[in-house]
Amino acid sequence: MILTINCGSSSLKYQLYSSDLTRVVAKGMVSRIGETGAHIDHSAGRERIHQDMVIADHGSAFRHVIDNLLHPEWGALTDIGLITAVGHRAVHGGDTFVDSVLVTDAVLRQLEACTPLAPLHNPANLLGIEEARRLLPDVPHVVVFDTSFHQTMPPSAHVYGLPYRFYGEHKIRRYGFHGTSCRYVSGLAGEILGRPVEDLRLVVCHLGNGVTIDAVAGGRSVDTSMGFGTFSGVMMGTRAGDFDPGLIFHLHSVLKLDMPEIERICYKESGLLGISGVSNDMRDVVAAADAGNERCALAVDMFVHMVRKQVGAFAAVMGGIDALVFTAGIGENSPYIRARIAAGLEFLGVEIDAQANADGNRKPALISPAGARTAVLVAPTDEEMMIARDTVRLAGSAHLLRLQDSPLSLLPAE
């Protein structure tokens, strides 16, 4: 079986797949690691459990996961040896990792070197990988990066207009995120349309609590809305998205806000929450707008406007689009937002079939009318499945790596 692990700063999500990846046999999440109120939600088959306990760190979280997977009542394994490979998510692979890789000591050192690029996320990812390797030392571990899909962006799309030395010496550039989701969704879009993804120009709208709009031409990411960090592009639940960076100097020097305060405001108090004053959740904001709340209506209008603007920009980047693809929490669940976004894009051949849109939630669906110039799709994302697929793909070559690591090896070193 294949185990996938996704460590956040205070959480650990896991899924256990059958070896052919057709079934999720167990899954769960450890929340509030190292905080008060730590707990585990675990399910396997029909069994569901909730455990409140003290969980000091990611190491002890991982040990509880293994205990649950082996538990005689609510477990899914009789022997830990049934786990044949482990796939890990990492947020930032810098410009070092252009694809997922098998974990080696050298890879961990390189991942650590990327930590300044994602100081909140990469340390948790590293901890998870190290602990998993300690508990499961004899199986291949694979790491999948949120940034690697976007490494195909050309320099004209990923270099910022700052002095070149910041790019050359400090690796300051557009990286992009949600790459694992965008890669999965691009493949699924090809499947829904029955066409090779290599022949398609897609704009993927990953609209969740975080938002990425991605231009995918021929299966490769060619431009993306997030940048050096997870901030730019469309306004999100609590993040402002694009605004004039000159404003930061104004907030600092005229309004006398200090940098940590500005950062908190931009990341945690802005976006849907900051405009609506009601919620960071699109469901609440739309409901309040319907009930007449004008700031909520403005928040929805701004969100829709920003997505549409980004789609138009990416159509220009690719010289047109073949399909507009909606995914993640808002994209998969809100016919209303999908219709609002599509309503301004008729000039690109985008049309929506109202009934197909209403019926199209949470499953792969074509929601444009037959014969439309541009297809509109709902393509539910599944980052864990993408991690599991990469793990299977790369774990097969693990024995080669062991040969390379062996002092007797005749193969060249990595």
Ligand code: AMP
């Ligand atoms: P994600 O980050 O992909 O899990 O998406 C979470 C977000 O999806 C939530 O914060 C909600 O704003 C949004 N969402 C989920 N269901 C709906 C819905 N039915 N209508 C609008 N937004 C939704």
